[in-house]
Amino acid sequence: MTQKVISGSYAQSYAALLARVQVVSAYPITPQTSIVEKLADFVASGALPAQFIKVESEHSALQVCVSAAGLGARTYTATSSQGLLLMHELVHWASGMRAPIVMGVVNRAVAPPWDIGADHTDTMSQRDTGWIQFYVESNQEVLDTVLQAYRLAEDPEIRLPVMVNEDAFYLSHTVEPVDVPPQDQVDAFLPPRDARAVLVPGVAARLGSFTGPDHYVEFRKEVSNAMRRVPERLRVIEEEFLDIFGRSHGGPLATYRTDDADEVLMTMGTMTTTARTVVDELRAEGRKVGLAKLRLFRPFPAEEIRSLAGGVDRLGVVDRSYCFGAMGPAATEVSAALYASPHRPLVSSFVAGIGGRDVTPGKVRWMFDALAAGEGAETSWADLEETRGLPVHG
Amino acid sequence: MAKLTIPAQELMHPGHSACPGCGPALTMRLLLKGLGSRTIVSVPACCWTVIGTPYPTTALGVGMIDCPIEATGASISGLRAAADAMGFKDLNVVGFAGDGGTADIGLQSLSGMLERRTNAIYVMYDNEAYMNTGVQRSGATPAGAWTTTTPVSGSGHGKTEAKKDMMGIVLAHHPAYAATINPSFPEDFLRKVEKARTIDGPRFFHALTACPPGWKYSSEKTIALGRLATDSGLFPLYEVEAGKYHITRKGGALKPVADYFHQQGRFAHLTDHDIGLIQQQVQNDWERLQVLEKAS
Numbered sequence: 001m002t003q004k005v006i007s008g009s010y011a012q013s014y015a016a017l018l019a020r021v022q023v024v025s026a027y028p029i030t031p032q033t034s035i036v037e038k039l040a041d042f043v044a045s046g047a048l049p050a051q052f053i054k055v056e057s058e059h060s061a062l063q064v065c066v067s068a069a070g071l072g073a074r075t076y077t078a079t080s081s082q083g084l085l086l087m088h089e090l091v092h093w094a095s096g097m098r099a100p101i102v103m104g105v106v107n108r109a110v111a112p113p114w115d116i117g118a119d120h121t122d123t124m125s126q127r128d129t130g131w132i133q134f135y136v137e138s139n140q141e142v143l144d145t146v147l148q149a150y151r152l153a154e155d156p157e158i159r160l161p162v163m164v165n166e167d168a169f170y171l172s173h174t175v176e177p178v179d180v181p182p183q184d185q186v187d188a189f190l191p192p193r194d195a196r197a198v199l200v201p202g203v204a205a206r207l208g209s210f211t212g213p214d215h216y217v218e219f220r221k222e223v224s225n226a227m228r229r230v231p232e233r234l235r236v237i238e239e240e241f242l243d244i245f246g247r248s249h250g251g252p253l254a255t256y257r258t259d260d261a262d263e264v265l266m267t268m269g270t271m272t273t274t275a276r277t278v279v280d281e282l283r284a285e286g287r288k289v290g291l292a293k294l295r296l297f298r299p300f301p302a303e304e305i306r307s308l309a310g311g312v313d314r315l316g317v318v319d320r321s322y323c324f325g326a327m328g329p330a331a332t333e334v335s336a337a338l339y340a341s342p343h344r345p346l347v348s349s350f351v352a353g354i355g356g357r358d359v360t361p362g363k364v365r366w367m368f369d370a371l372a373a374g375e376g377a378e379t380s381w382a383d384l385e386e387t388r389g390l391p392v393h394g
Numbered sequence: 395m396a397k398l399t400i401p402a403q404e405l406m407h408p409g410h411s412a413c414p415g416c417g418p419a420l421t422m423r424l425l426l427k428g429l430g431s432r433t434i435v436s437v438p439a440c441c442w443t444v445i446g447t448p449y450p451t452t453a454l455g456v457g458m459i460d461c462p463i464e465a466t467g468a469s470i471s472g473l474r475a476a477a478d479a480m481g482f483k484d485l486n487v488v489g490f491a492g493d494g495g496t497a498d499i500g501l502q503s504l505s506g507m508l509e510r511r512t513n514a515i516y517v518m519y520d521n522e523a524y525m526n527t528g529v530q531r532s533g534a535t536p537a538g539a540w541t542t543t544t545p546v547s548g549s550g551h552g553k554t555e556a557k558k559d560m561m562g563i564v565l566a567h568h569p570a571y572a573a574t575i576n577p578s579f580p581e582d583f584l585r586k587v588e589k590a591r592t593i594d595g596p597r598f599f600h601a602l603t604a605c606p607p608g609w610k611y612s613s614e615k616t617i618a619l620g621r622l623a624t625d626s627g628l629f630p631l632y633e634v635e636a637g638k639y640h641i642t643r644k645g646g647a648l649k650p651v652a653d654y655f656h657q658q659g660r661f662a663h664l665t666d667h668d669i670g671l672i673q674q675q676v677q678n679d680w681e682r683l684q685v686l687e688k689a690s
Contacts, residue, residue: 022476022479022480023472023475023476023479025471025472025475050479051475051476051478051479053471053472053475053510054510055468055471055506055510056502056503056505056506056509057502057503057506059464059465059468059503060465060467060468060471060502060503060506061468063461063462063465063468063469063472063503064468064469064471064472064475065472066461066469066472067436067459067461067468067469067470067471067472067473067476068472068473068475068476068479069476070459070472070473070476071434071473071476071477071480071482072476072480073475073476073479073480089462090462090465093461093462199434199457199459200457201432201434201457201477201482201485202431202432202456202457203457204452204454204455204456204457205452205457205458206446206449206452206454206457206458206459206460207457207458207459207460208458208459208460208461209446209448209449209450209452209460210443210444210448210449210460211448211449212448215448215449215450
């Protein structure tokens with residue numbers, strides 16, 4: 001095991017290197033650029049014997065990966081914000097073609113106005129495209145999740161693309177110590193791609209094709225079935241990962257001090273680390289609060305959320321994104337999941353940290369207070385003083 | 395007895411769903427005869443999406459991968475990257491796209507593929523409008539032509555803008571090889587395909603592919619009309635290899651373009667004056683092409 005002090009972007013690059021990707025294709029966009037710059041170095045130095053196709057747009061970057069995967073190659077790309085939005089058409093194609101692409105997304109705000117800060121609205125707008133989505137908290141989790149993502153994407157029972165989403169700057173440009181595992185350990189965990197349903201040179205076949213209603217429904221249902229198999233396959237993959245690397249990131253929904261909690265806040269990505277320290281502070285003050293990190297957003301872990309909700313009175317869901325005219329995306333899905341639960345805690349929806357605004361311990365504390373006092377109706381934009389009704393320090 | 399120069403191998407099968415007299419169907423058939431079975435074709439949204447027949451059938455004897463309309467250039471870059479990464483030797487990678495998917499919405503990814511020197515063949519089969527969606531004008535529709543979006547009624551007099559010069563645009567990227575092909579001249583067509591097969595780097599074909607319903611003529615005239623397009627100078631046959639121009643068919647004096655226009659309903663509204671202007675343009679273009687050949 002080598003420990004390196006690297007950024008969340010380099011954690012993506014090292015993971016792609018260790019995964020022995022065969023085709024990389026990307027177009028530069030801040031703050032994704034250092035991921036692909038590092039991969040370019042790996043390819044140039046011979047460390048990564050891959051084809052790196054430098055394209056003229058993100059749309060083409062993902063098309064390169066879809067077609068390369070169609071011939072059986074292991075592929076990687078990375079993007080952010082506007083780039084992901086430009087890709088949108090191909091994002092649908094990738095899952096429909098059952099292309100096991102892994103894409104690193106550095107979550108960044110969507111224009112206008114221009115803002116390159118952390119914000120999950122870019123990937124939330126892709127939530128219904130048939131991609132598996134992870135939101136991660138640390139640089140170590142970036143590297144580990146990319147490796148797990150390839151196992152999941154290429155699993156014969158799944159065969160779907162995966163996004164590994166990390167917060168702009170808080171991860172992408174912040175360095176942390178990361179255990180970079182040795183190649184032989186990664187090879188033991190992640191064998192070469194077992195390519196099925198791909199084109200073979202010299203064999204007549206059509207990948208993609210067109211249909212009428214007589215087959216289209218079945219194709220879509222196959223994608224839906226594969227999604228439903230993800231939690232069980234992820235559980236097995238994470239157990240193997242733990243055996244080999246000695247680390248776990250807690251499955252689809254990682255809980256913290258929730259066992260006897262009356263009030264639980266649910267977060268995604270980097271704000272989780274801040275919220276964890278606030279939970280410890282509030283616990284020290286005698287309040288029964290807990291935290292749940294929503295790590296897997298697609299497929300949505302409804303079972304785990306119902307299980308968490310069993311003993312909780314109030315559940316606050318924090319979205320680093322928004323839906324104009326509706327609750328935050330995670331809050332909406334949590335509410336829907338809980339409607340089928342015998343025990344339904346009061347759900348409060350918070351929007352916090354969009355555009356890269358800092359989610360401070362003070363804001364997290366305010367959200368716990370609002371959760372304790374609130375009626376759970378409107379979505380609260382926790383970054384605004386007019387919402388909080390008092391100046392918040394820290 | 396004359397030697398048969400067209401390969402007997404058929405890699406496009408009966409049962410496809412092209413219209414009678416379809417130029418794009420003939421073009422695919424001849425192309426695959428020249429390339430052989432170790433070929434993979436990427437097809438964007440276009441007539442060939444449908445001609446290739448629906449799941450679970452395929453009309454081709456080679457691998458085919460679908461892609462969205464504007465992405466053919468990127469798709470073949472991806473196929474070549476995978477072939478190189480996985481060590482597939484002697485694989486012909488082909489993009490087969492319509493004129494709208496090439497000259498309009500797909501121009502960016504075509505330019506990208508040419509600029510990054512993808513080792514692949516890109517065929518623009520040019521039926522001079524968006525035919526699969528029902529004859530809407532494209533950047534490759536010639537001036538004067540009727541389409542459903544350039545009507546001939548009221549103030550409309552067909553398309554008012556000139557046809558986009560795709561060979562000129564492609565040649566500005568200095569491809570390894572570029573040529574015009576016409577399924578009405580199968581020997582010339584096959585000779586160019588077989589030559590292109592042996593060249594590494596980005597290769598481009600501009601194929602003129604007649605369309606009976608879109609051009610409004612009777613389907614048995616496809617071959618004759620295609621011959622007239624070339625012999626009138628409207629669609630000269632030439633190739634450019636490493637920058638050198640070579641006109642591959644010189645049939646003596648050009649036939650009048652009026653013979654070509656009068657056979658198609660899409661040009662029925664053109665006056666003698668209109669056709670006279672086009673005749674002059676064709677003459678100028680033909681002379682310019684001969685100068686380019688001489689200069690190189």
